[in-house]
Amino acid sequence: MKSVTAARVEQRMEELLRSQCDHLTAPEPGLDHPLDQNPSQGALQEVIHQAIEAGRGGKRLRALLLCDVWRALESEQNPDREQAAVDLACALEVYQTSALVHDDIIDGSPRRRGRPAAHLALSRSAAGNDPSDRLPAGPDARGTGLGILLGDLLASLSTTMALQAAADLPQESAIGRAFQAMQTAVVTGQILDMGMEEAPLDDPERLRSQALHTMAWKTASYTTMAPLALGLLAAGIDLEGHKDSVRALGLDLGLAFQLADDLLDVAGDDRRTGKPVGGDIREGKRTVLLADTLAMAGPGQAKEVRRLYNSPTERRKDAQVDMVRDLMRSCGAVEASRRRIAGLSSRAQARAQALADALQLSAEGRAIFLKACRRFLPLATTAGYHEHVSSIDAEAGQASEVQRAGQDEHE
Missing domain, CATH: 1.10.600.10 (Farnesyl Diphosphate Synthase)
Incomplete structure (x- = not known):
């Protein structure tokens, strides 16, 4: 191909x-006229x-x-x-x-x-x-x-x-099961995402964990995990022996991708993204970026953010949204998110290399595979970010375990 x-x-x-x-x-069988005459x-x-x-x-x-x-x-x-x-x-x-x-x-x-x-x-x-x-x-x-x-x-x-x-x-039945399991995972993630709207804002660490958990179901499940699995199955690979590696790689890629998308809501340009900047803030979305902001801002600033997020959506004015965006940048939450993405990128690249080895890809196939994975990694990995990987393991671990349990149930 x-x-x-x-x-x-x-x-x-x-x-x-x-x-x-x-x-x-199309006209129904036995009818003398097409359905377009139906009001x-x-x-x-x-x-x-x-x-x-x-x-x-x-x-x-x-x-x-x-x-x-x-x-x-x-x-x-x-x-x-x-x-x-x-x-x-x-x-x-x-x-x-x-x-x-x-x-x-x-x-x-x-x-x-x-x-x-x-x-x-x-x-x-x-x-x-x-x-x-x-x-x-x-x-x-x-x-x-x-x-x-x-x-x-x-x-x-x-x-x-x-x-x-x-x-x-090849693997026709397995492809069908994987596709339907993906749909169930996304709907589950959407339910979790709606439930996050009620998550309290007084425990930033717990909020961060819940946001990563939801991200694993809602985004990683069909953005990276399913495409990886379906591509392998379509090529005739028995996924059973590579299931854990595919999930781990897909989770890291999917989390990095979604965290970068969340950053665009603060630092992006709506003319390029196609959707209004600050939308997550205006909607009161509980994101990892919000959790970091609440943890890193001063007590008075965090109190003001909580007050705004707990107020009715229609009362959130543009000036208040801009205030939160500015605070996310000034308190260090945006930079923390960039470090987290870079750490995930480093670990994902190592996992992609290991999976390529396990699949015994040719030199050409290996280059294609690694390039495909890198599309989801928006930040280049630097040496200074490697120590951040260990903290990501703790944050993403729960999301990975829940995702694994849920997908096992549906496969």
Whole structure:
């Protein structure tokens, strides 16, 4: 397989989604007229349109990781298997789109990838407003309801795509089980994430541990752990002997990736990220960065942060959000997060090297595999960060154990 690009994944995603959605709008057997004469068909067409739109513009990191793992191991040229591996990667991206649609509804996020979030776009359609990129005043009940159903539809279609792709790959049954286990893990993580909204702010160390625990389920499970496992299975590898190594590597990569994403909320540029900077603060999200801020700020500053986070969302003004962002930088929490990411990066690279050895990859395969893993490591490792790895072991250990127990249950 030649190197798969994000553009190829997006094009194939759209082809697969359109093919699946064509079945939804086809005339029913035995009817003399197509369903588009049905008054309810308009809503279905809007949802199908958003299914395509919501999937556009991502970096496709999960798909590229899966394809590169497969490519690192697959030495024979087999066009059918190559297409099946790409289709499996597309199924993973469609599932991610479903999770983002639901995430934006839960978080009340107005934008995604520089465009109105799907539920807002559906609200606008209902109101008959100009279909430009101007945001409506807010979601209505119809838009929210259709957004939830859109997320459900994408999740269902992603499973269908994954099972169809797995039929042309080795380890077909194991691929199906792994894909469904991933979905269960993400939903579990989303529930934990909502539960975190009620987490008390008077114990920063416990808050940090809870945030890492949630991150393992909600993000690492499908961002890095599942692509690694699915890529190995697609290449015919018996995962049982490498399960612990894959989980450990995937966890480190996923935590580093999410911690870096959390940093963008403080130090990023919304013109580049496609979503408003300071959104996590405005929503009152309990993050590792918040835990570090509460631990490192002065008593009066920490008290003010707790007061703000415990206040109703609508009362959080831009000036207050900016105050917390400035405090996160000045108290050292941003730098602490960068050190944590660098430590995770160092350990992940060592684990990737060890897994490459265990898989007995060729020189070319090893280079492909290690490069694929490095995409999730936003900070270069420096010698001064190595001592930080031991502290990360303690912080991430509980998340790893809970993740392992949960996935064993679903596999």
